[in-house]
Amino acid sequence: MTSYRLDKGGLIDRSKPLSFTFDGKGMIGVEGDSLASALLANGQMLLGRSFKYHRPRGVISAGASEPNALMTVAQGGRTEPNTRATMQELYEGLVAQSQNRWPSLNIDISSLNSLLSPFLSAGFYYKTFMWPAGLWERLYEPLIRRAAGLGKATYEADPDRYEKCWAHCDLLIVGGGATGLAAALTAGRAGARVILVDENAMIGGGLLSETATIGGVSAVEFAGRTVAELESLPNVQVLSRTTAFGWYDGNVFGAVERVQKHASEPRPEVPVERLWRIVAKQAILAAGAEERPLIFGGNDIPGVMMASAMRAYLNRYGVAPGKSVAVFTTNDSGYTLARDLEKAGLRLVAIVDSRRSGATAGVYEGSARIINGGFVPDAEGGKALSSITILQDGRKEKLAVDSLAMSGGFSPVVHLAYHRGGRPEWSDAEATFVAPEDHKGLSLAGAAAKASGLAGCLEAGARKAEALLGKLEIKADPAAFGAVEGDIVAAPTKPVWIIPGIKGKAFVDFQNDVHHRDIGLAVREGYGHVELAKRYTTNGMATDQGKLSNVNAIGLLAEARGVSPADVGTTTFRPFYTPVSFGALAGTSHGKHFQPVRKSPLHDWAVKNGATFVETGLWYRSAWFPLAGEKTWRESVDREAKNVRRNAGLCDVSMLGKIEITGKDAAEFLDRVYCNAFRKLPVGKARYGLMLREDGFIFDDGTTSRLEDERFFMTTTTAYAAGVMNHLEFCAQALWPELDVRLASVTDQWAQMAIAGPKSRLILQRIVDQDISNEAFPFLGAKDVSLFGGKLSGRLFRISFSGELAYELAVPAGYGEAAADALMEAGNEHGICAYGVEALSVLRIEKGHVTHNEINGTVVPTDLGFGKMVSATKVDFIGKRLLEREGLNDPNRLQLVGVVPLDSGTSFRSGAHVLEKGAEATLENDQGYISSSCYSPHVGSTIGLALVKRGSSRHGEEVQVWNGLLNEFTAARLCHPIFVDPANEKLKG
Amino acid sequence: MASLIPCPHCGQRPREEFTVKGAALVRPAADAGRNAWLDYVYLRDNPRGRYDEHWHHTSGCRRWLVVTRDTATHEIEGARDTAARTETVE
């Protein structure tokens, strides 16, 4: 016998069939079905295989806690492994595959593992597979890995859209059952900003499978009406299919909305999932309570399920679990199901009640056989339940049944309340772990707070909303509802952790195949602490995070250790309440949009000139500008570099950080943030500056120009632009708030161009209105200039990175492209070329100028030959005091040197190390490393800058440049780090 | 609660708008002894509990704040502009 669809009842639309496939087999469900209910309606009881023993498994729950019915849904880039069939809404054309079986779900070879189970007990792998050592990676581990895991993920890219969203509210309500609805209504009517989230497609929680009435209307109708009213209120937002997965600091809740996971064809303009970050002034956790399984042999056989789940299939989905049903319960709630089963006309074989006294008087008026003080120690069957053994007063009896409902009592769903620390405590009276009602910013209500009965939950929700809004000074009247009828209110009963007389395997954690003996073994082996037991047995570590198993495992641990569950305690609750996709958490950030792009105002100019771009931080920088016929990047770069030294070139340096510094104390401020002096810098002059960190190491470098007495223009390196600005703001605001200094980042205001080369002045003069002759505008000049006959104004700096006669011209960004075009045009007859960062790098290495290749956070000024820049007279500057330490002045420190190969036909690269000539290649013999290198068309060979022990005193020494990674070993000579024009004649001419 | 920082100028903003630097310490005088400087740069109380630290509202008002936060609970007691030596904002 199997499960089947009833002809009537349920919140489904039998007139709207939906076809889908399971393992390739076509099936029909109806609108309103979950994948699980549709499979059951098709008589498909066997839905998956367990993790370790590959036991046949069906569905055990009807909601988020499902450990068994996991399947891979959809195909191609939409493939989703490990989807809980209970939470997946059915849609037309859905394709589902079972998992963790080979060759098929029915015949799974690995189910033989069950036979080996005595040797596969908890933690067995820690005890073996050690010999021979080499076989672990090659044999054992691949075998284990292939057997382990669950579904198979795709390698295809996801075609769908995701996004994130922030929301703010006075009151967030998690859970849309009776409690949550009552709370939302109360708060919504009071005008508060309310957000109600529920993980299900339909709001209503337990109401949706309830047969009781509220104020004379059915629970289902009550839910519908309430939701309709809430949706009509502009101050209330109702989010179905939305799971609150985490509670974070600041009362921020993470939630994920499955916007289109139920759509056959997701609309491309709408995300499939949306991540919500909800900032709530107050929140109510109305997440309900979870029914606990009972631990008996064969409790995992398809056909055994939670009583509340069976009730949901029956009442909500119109699906019968089988033809002959038994109920095994430890408390009154099992009778609710019994009553509904009988009402639906199913054959109720027996109600086995562990309590000797049986049900509370008046609870059950049906006709089923009731076995008080009875237990089900074992269930039998392979891929479907066939019978159960009943034990009563030592007597055993076998009953043929095809489905069995179990109820071991209820545990409040308190998960979220402990994401920010703390643990629930055991209550003997409630026979479960309970949480205090009020946490800071989050309160529990309803079944989550042990309120019992529908009426109790309605009232609890309304009252809690009223109280919390009170804290926000919003007056609310608790919503009132009519009388509840037909609800069985189950009082807590003493839990039965383990059913006496078990023969078969009794599972605690279904998905991870942890059975009751594993728990005992863990205690015996010293892993009895609840956290150690979890890790040793893996109980609670599966995709369901122990929603059904944790409390039972604690009960078993308590029994095995001979203590109370209070002494065992729980493991830690952590996000995610249920698993969340990478897609949702990444939102729109992926692929090319992983990070925003920052574009130079000269970007289009560079494109026009044929630039090849390179990512530099968020910028795209022009790397080189290939001409027709140039086959390698080196050809282009050599040409550009040569041309700059021969004629002139234009390079986009707009991405340098630029900071305008004003205020009465601007000069004093600069004096404190640079290690060299700035106070006396004359107006109209630029100066190279070195900024240290407080620990004495170099932070950044750049030039700063004095435009007016109290106005400076600082440039920083591209990489550190943001860091320097933050640092200067720190200095100004935190260290020296008494100084009048004002900082404005103007990086994006200016398009900045380096115009370098012997012809640069000629070219520039054609567009600059003022005289820029050497006399009128000498080296390190800086001034505002008028351009194009007064059409534009800009800033001109006579500074040189290339070592040539050179300028940097800044023009307002919107005119950058026009100015660059004009310069190229003006320079045409002088042979100007565009050059990129590669040629720029060649030129600067030839001149021994350092960048962050050298300023890598571990160098001090003397290492780079900048010792003289460190002011000896300034009383204070950042980095002054700790620069004095012994280690920072050790003569053995790495210092900047130049390197050239002995044979110009050979080369080396950055990242190679330097060894003494003939020295053995060992770490002890390591003398330093090449920090920058390039082919220098002017020297005619590779050249490099290196940081080498005592480097500055070793010029002329022959060394070997050692690159073991690439098998390149180059005889070379250390030399002065300036390869071109050491007397600096060109740049001053 | 380091997922929202209550900026005294901008209100509650998410952590990603901020840069956190570390303990809000007083920089020693230029002529303070070597040990004072070593302490300042390297040694930390690193308390479990109440802690004053520097946060920069980098993608907001760009002010440096002193945030008083509990390192055990992440609860924020208040935040003030580092230049405004007194007032705090809840």
Place this chain on the structure above:
Amino acid sequence: MSVSAIEHRAALGGKAPLISTGVTLRTLPEGHVLHLLSASADSDVSATISAVLGCDALTKRSVSPGQWFVVGDEPLSAAALADIVKKVKPHAEVVDQSHGRVRIAIAGAKATSVLAKGTAADLALNVFPVGHATTTLIGHIATHITRVSEDGFELMVLRGFAESLWEELAELSVEFR
């Protein structure tokens, strides 16, 4: 040299407005953005500056304590700028950011919903009224937001990020188009 063609080029030049019933995105003219920085954050300084410039909260937008942006659709001539500098100078420094910042207008019934996909700032009208301005992250991009009407905002962003922000907003508003 002949310089007939010193043309201004807008960072978002050529981006046609994206218009729908839910939300409209359009680029704003690259007029002027002046960054005012005063030594003090006192509110009377702010009032004084507003008075000397004769501007309202939609023109002079708050940036951070003691800092404002003065914004307009028209580019300023050198003389006009000099005039403003002269007026403001006793109270604040002026740094021209007209080219460094780019403005985008977003408006419509769904404008707040689109922005909420990017920013954590609460944009509810009573919390963020017309004239209110703040800098915040939209996605990964720092953006200065000013509410200019009940359902309209002006966004101001570093020029280099303008295109990325535009694309991000276009992406986030797709579902309302």
Place this chain on the structure above:
Amino acid sequence: MRYSAFSILLNGLRGNTAWKPAWRAPKPKPHYDVIIVGGGGHGLATAYYLAKEFGIRNVAVLEKAYIGSGNVGRNTTIIRSNYLLPANNPFYELSLKLWEGLEQDLNFNAMISQRGVLNLFHSDAQRDAYMRRGNAMRLHGVDADLLDRTKVRQMLPFLDFENARFPIHGGLIQRRGGTARHDGVAWGYARGADSMGVDIIQECEVTAIRRENGKVTGVETSKGFIGCSKLAVAVAGNSSQVAAMADMRLPIESHVLQAFVSEGLKPFIDCVVTFGAGHFYVSQSDKGGLVFGGDMDGYNSYAQRGNLSTVEHVIEAGKAMIPALSRVRVLRSWGGIVDMSMDGTPIIDRTHIDNLYLNAGWCYGGFKATPGSGFCFAHLIARNEPHAVTREMRLDRFERGYLVDEKGQGAQPNLH
């Protein structure tokens, strides 16, 4: 009881009822030669090597919760020795060598898996930095290989090679690097130490350090006073707290670092990969979960949990590196408190207080150091002088100016 396939068979046939505790649960003795504070990987390994290599067996490990409750039980399990600086590289290589024989040594399968650690690079500058590092490794005889884009693509075709914001240029791989089962390491050392007589005392929190005449004589604990001749502190994220009991301030901040595991999957990714264009690294556990992590949250914390913004930051980078992760679901996130030192390098040293030894500052990278740290710390405690490979991991390096700063970030722990 020795572990083997045979013992499993035998015990299995007997219903698995005869297994003995992996370690005892002893009552503390009044006095030990050495007390180790902290039942993490380092503390347990120290005890193990003290007993095994240095013959000091009258040792107790005091753990405030359960063993492995600290970072050893919450890290992303990566082991490697791909360090740049000569002050670090030989130490981590010693550690990796110890890993290589560990399971046989301990008779405990800690699932040490040398599946390779690949660091991707996305720019020339990153390549040069990896080149420098790879060569430093080679100079010390450590395996390192530079892979170009094509080779990386052959290895991991599902990385984003088509549409990446920061295209992958290549990678540096250490094939001997890999992973080890975090808990297994703690348990293996605990069992090994216990078998040589070490007392492992759980739920025993050290609350004060008793000093007489400037010398440490014992500790106050939640189980009373326990005397010792030498006190060795290996409490990772709690280093400052315990040091404060001896009136010491350390160049350390405690920060929260999060880690994550996905739902179980069939084999998806073979090696450990780190993204060079964002904060993300990933490997797959033997159980099938993708274990991954990224950057620290950035603020001081003792809370063992982080915030959502960091989660998003990490996951964004993850999806950027492997687009196909989009539909994979994250199962759980947690945090650990890491002891970030001011230069990013650990401290294994004596202190200015007699009998007090310190092992701290492991940042987010001390799991791989576990065997080496235990071995060298035991050496220091037993011999009173540092092991050669930890010579520069001194406490006074900050005042002397001999920093060991792999990243060059200076004295700001959250940047290391």
